[in-house]
Amino acid sequence: MKPLTIGKVASRAGIGIETIRFYEREGLIAEPPRRESGYRQYPEDAVSRLRFIRHAKELGFSLKEIKELFALRVDPETTCKEIRERAQAKIGDIEDRIQALQRVKRALNGLVASCRGRGPVSECPILDALDQDGTDRR
C-alpha cells in the first residue's frame, strides 16, 4: 500500500501526467499529500477515480458532468433526499442515452441486414435512427 508517484498513477490509469495535474487544477481530483520535495503521493484509489473519469468521458460525459457525479456522494451534509433527487435525475439522463444508443444500434443492424439481403444499399436507415423527439431535453 505504499503511495504512488504521479507517473505510476498516470500509467495505471491510462492517462498522461499533465492531464492529472490538469484535473487537479480543475478540482476533479483532490490535491494529494506531498513529500518534502514537493512530489505528489497518491493513494491507490486515485487510480480508480482517474479510470472512472476516463471511462465516463468516453461515454460522452463532460468534465463538469463528471464532477457532478462525484458530488453525489461527497459531503455528508447533503440530505438523503437531495442526493436521491440528483441521482435520479442522472439516472434519467443515462436512460435517455441508452435509448439513443440503442436506436443507433438498431439502425446499424438494419444496415447490416439490408446489406446481407443483397439489395442496393442506397437508402439510409441510419438517418431514421435518431430522428424523433426533435425538441430539446436537458
Add this chain to the structure above:
Amino acid sequence: MKPLTIGKVASRAGIGIETIRFYEREGLIAEPPRRESGYRQYPEDAVSRLRFIRHAKELGFSLKEIKELFALRVDPETTCKEIRERAQAKIGDIEDRIQALQRVKRALNGLVASCRGRGPVSECPILDALDQDGTDRR
C-alpha cells in the same frame, strides 16, 4: 415538399444557422443547391441528418466519428462485406457503451437504495461502476 431555407432547417433541427454552415464546410452535410440569389435550399431530409448529428454528438461521438457513420452508406462502390464489417465494429463499440452506461446506472441506483436504507452513504459505489479493464480498447 418545398425546399427549406437555412433558417427553417436550423430551427427544425434544433441547431444554429452558423453551425449548419460549419458542418457544410466540414463535409458533414452536402452542399445544398442554391437559388439564383445564392440562398441555400434544403430538402426536408436535411433536417433528419442534422438531428442525427445532434443526437450522436450528445452521445459522445465526435464529428469525425459521425462522418465515419455516414461514410458507411455513401459510396455505392463499397462492398457489402466491407460495410458489414465496419458497421459491425461500430455496433460492438456501441454495445460496450451501453454496458458501461448500465453499470453507471446500477451504481446510481445502488446509491439511491443505500440512501433510502438510511445507512451512512460515505462509501462510493460509483467508482466501481466503470472500474474494470484498465487497459485500452477502441
Add this chain to the structure above:
DNA sequence: ATAAACTCCGTACTCTACTACGGAGTCAAG
C-alpha cells in the same frame, strides 16, 4: 556518487466544435 529517469511549476500552445460580427444583398408581408 553519478547518470538516467522522474517530478516540479508556470506558461503557452493545440485541437475541436462552435459562435459572433458586420457589411451587403434578398425576400416577403403589408
Add this chain to the structure above:
DNA sequence: CTTGACTCCGTAGTAGAGTACGGAGTTTAT
C-alpha cells in the same frame, strides 16, 4: 415599394479539454 427579417461570406473569437516546453530540483539504480 418599403421595411424588417433573413441570408450571404469571410474572418475572428471562445470554451473545453488537454498537451508541450523547459529549466531546475529529486530519486534511484548501478
